[in-house]
Amino acid sequence: MQFNTSQRELTLKIVYYGPALSGKTTNLQALHALLDDSARGSLTTLDTKGDRTLFFDLLPVHFKTKSGLRIKLKLFTVPGQVIHEATRRIVLAGTDAVIFVADSQRKATKANNESFANMQRNLKANGLDPQTVPTAIQFNKRDLPDVRSDEEIREMAQKGRELIVPAVAIRGDGVVETLRGTLEVLYRHLEAEHEFSRKLGVQEREFLSGILAAVRPPSGLIRAGEENGGPR
Numbered sequence: 524m525q526f527n528t529s530q531r532e533l534t535l536k537i538v539y540y541g542p543a544l545s546g547k548t549t550n551l552q553a554l555h556a557l558l559d560d561s562a563r564g565s566l567t568t569l570d571t572k573g574d575r576t577l578f579f580d581l582l583p584v585h586f587k588t589k590s591g592l593r594i595k596l597k598l599f600t601v602p603g604q605v606i607h608e609a610t611r612r613i614v615l616a617g618t619d620a621v622i623f624v625a626d627s628q629r630k631a632t633k634a635n636n637e638s639f640a641n642m643q644r645n646l647k648a649n650g651l652d653p654q655t656v657p658t659a660i661q662f663n664k665r666d667l668p669d670v671r672s673d674e675e676i677r678e679m680a681q682k683g684r685e686l687i688v689p690a691v692a693i694r695g696d697g698v699v700e701t702l703r704g705t706l707e708v709l710y711r712h713l714e715a716e717h718e719f720s721r722k723l724g725v726q727e728r729e730f731l732s733g734i735l736a737a738v739r740p741p742s743g744l745i746r747a748g749e750e751n752g753g754p755r
């Protein structure tokens with residue numbers, strides 16, 4: 524966390540972690556498409572020839588709260604492949620929160636678990652405590668066959684301390700919800716650690732409304748109806 528008092532500008536770093544091909548880059552691509560131009564910078568993807576990330580992706584997101592606090596988010600992804608251990612550790616340095624993107628397919632369970640353990644090790648290697656770092660787990664690829672059931676995911680959510688969000692990142696479903704949920708957990712953490720609201724003069728509701736306000740309005744009612752299952 525960086526806070527620039529004179530500019531009233533808060534910078535937060537959030538890292539998307541997870542096994543190779545779970546949909547981390549897709550999350551940033553979806554956010555880039557869903558957020559208003561004024562609320563996000565360009566998506567930097569350092570890529571190899573295939574569709575696997577070599578180093579990392581970075582998407583800057585920025586919005587202002589009603590009381591004039593500027594919030595800048597630096598969203599990073601890490602490469603999931605085993606060989607990119609050094610990159611993962613470097614990208615995690617100084618992160619304020621992590622979003623673990625799990626692949627919901629049953630066959631990916633082992634890869635998810637290994638990557639989660641790897642994340643905990645690399646948080647520790649950076650002097651961060653995996654038990655207290657604000658963490659969300661996104662169960663992505665809910666559209667595919669043979670995925671962990673909703674019931675299983677609910678049980679995991681009840682057992683663990685992490686926020687759990689289902690998603691189909693390729694359609695943009697659950698992507699903003701994951702980020703918003705992470706910001707909520709992060710806000711509460713910062714409030715407990717640093718008396719955030721007193722020092723910055725921003726309440727939770729105002730802090731969180733910024734990211735939703737940054738979402739581009741749907742381009743037409745018909746499209747909105749199709750995507751959201753009808754007008755509400």
Ligand SMILES: Nc1nc2c(ncn2[C@@H]2O[C@H](COP(=O)(O)OP(=O)(O)O)[C@@H](O)[C@H]2O)c(=O)[nH]1
Pocket residue numbers: 541542543544545546547548549550574575576600603663664665666667690691692693694
């Ligand atoms: N069916 C399906 N495919 C997805 C979803 N999210 C990502 N993918 C695909 O999974 C592959 C890997 O995604 P990518 O974001 O590159 O994974 P990363 O290695 O975690 O960055 C790509 O072919 C994506 O299009 C999803 O929700 N459903």
Ligand SMILES: [Mg+2]
Pocket residue numbers: 547548549575576600601602
């Ligand atoms: Mg990637």
